[in-house]
Amino acid sequence: MALDRFAQAAAEYTRRAVVQASAAEPLFALLNIGEAEDVLDVGCGAGNLTARVRGMTRGRVAGVDPSEAMLAGARRAREELDIEYYLCAAEELPFNREFDAAFANSSMQWFADPPRAFAAIRNALRPGGRFAAQAPATSGYCPQFLRAVEEVARQGETAAAFASFKNPWFFRDSVEEYRLLLEGAGFRVIHAVIERVETPMPPDTAMDVFESGAAAGYLGASCYPAPLPDGYAEAFRRIVRESFQRQAGADGLVPLTFNRIMLLARNP
Numbered sequence: 457m458a459l460d461r462f463a464q465a466a467a468e469y470t471r472r473a474v475v476q477a478s479a480a481e482p483l484f485a486l487l488n489i490g491e492a493e494d495v496l497d498v499g500c501g502a503g504n505l506t507a508r509v510r511g512m513t514r515g516r517v518a519g520v521d522p523s524e525a526m527l528a529g530a531r532r533a534r535e536e537l538d539i540e541y542y543l544c545a546a547e548e549l550p551f552n553r554e555f556d557a558a559f560a561n562s563s564m565q566w567f568a569d570p571p572r573a574f575a576a577i578r579n580a581l582r583p584g585g586r587f588a589a590q591a592p593a594t595s596g597y598c599p600q601f602l603r604a605v606e607e608v609a610r611q612g613e614t615a616a617a618f619a620s621f622k623n624p625w626f627f628r629d630s631v632e633e634y635r636l637l638l639e640g641a642g643f644r645v646i647h648a649v650i651e652r653v654e655t656p657m658p659p660d661t662a663m664d665v666f667e668s669g670a671a672a673g674y675l676g677a678s679c680y681p682a683p684l685p686d687g688y689a690e691a692f693r694r695i696v697r698e699s700f701q702r703q704a705g706a707d708g709l710v711p712l713t714f715n716r717i718m719l720l721a722r723n724p
């Protein structure tokens with residue numbers, strides 16, 4: 457696979473992915489995995505949740521991800537577990553009616569071609585199979601990240617290069633838009649809600665959260681038309697860190713808030 461946006465994030469992903477890990481709880485509650493179900497983790501990353509699913513079912517468990525570095529971490533950490541891993545994007549899933557349940561935790565926003573990805577996920581499911589997803593949503597997906605990035609856009613060291621940044625994420629502003637996309641792929645939508653989840657945390661932890669996902673976009677070479685200038689990534693990170701420090705309240709915590717879409721759909 458040519459593009460590995462998570463090559464840099466992979467090494468420390470598991471330690472930093474606190475928001476992804478906690479957001480998985482309501483996702484698992486929605487999906488309600490049965491003890492013999494075959495389950496597919498779409499955009500499994502370092503395999504943290506794939507390993508948890510291994511403990512929920514005695515059926516087949518598979519994880520797919522287009523990042524070689526993330527998958528290598530997953531394979532290394534879970535060698536002893538009976539989990540299949542595949543290097544592939546959601547759009548390229550090679551499965552045909554093989555799973556009872558599929559889920560995408562904090563990975564759907566990275567789908568490059570959502571209609572194709574949802575069609576491929578539906579095709580991977582048996583009739584009656586379920587797909588659950590949770591991901592940051594809306595153009596204001598995390599106001600504290602956006603505030604920090606506005607400072608990157610303003611400051612002299614970063615403004616010129618940042619002006620050419622091309623957003624790699626797929627965000628929709630309403631539940632209806634997500635619903636239509638899933639229905640367009642043939643799913644019946646059972647649950648679609650955009651929730652606002654606030655998780656106050658110290659600036660250093662907020663920086664870890666930023667590094668575990670957003671940095672792969674904001675500092676990804678493929679999101680800029682020209683090579684990044686020397687020192688850009690360092691300056692970007694410093695400005696974001698300083699912004700988080702300024703955004704902390706009297707309690708020392710940044711009120712990090714994510715707008716998240718929670719979806720459950722069925723393959724009729």
Ligand SMILES: C[S@@+](CC[C@H](N)C(=O)[O-])C[C@H]1O[C@@H](n2cnc3c(N)ncnc32)[C@H](O)[C@@H]1O
Pocket residue numbers: 462473476477480498499500501502503504505520521522523526544545546547560561562563564566567568668669
């Ligand atoms: C923030 S990580 C989430 C990983 C894992 N699901 C978790 O909850 O810890 C996002 C993952 O989405 C993957 N990804 C990027 N583009 C994708 C695509 N088109 N299809 C599936 N996964 C993709 C990335 O490689 C990365 O591993």
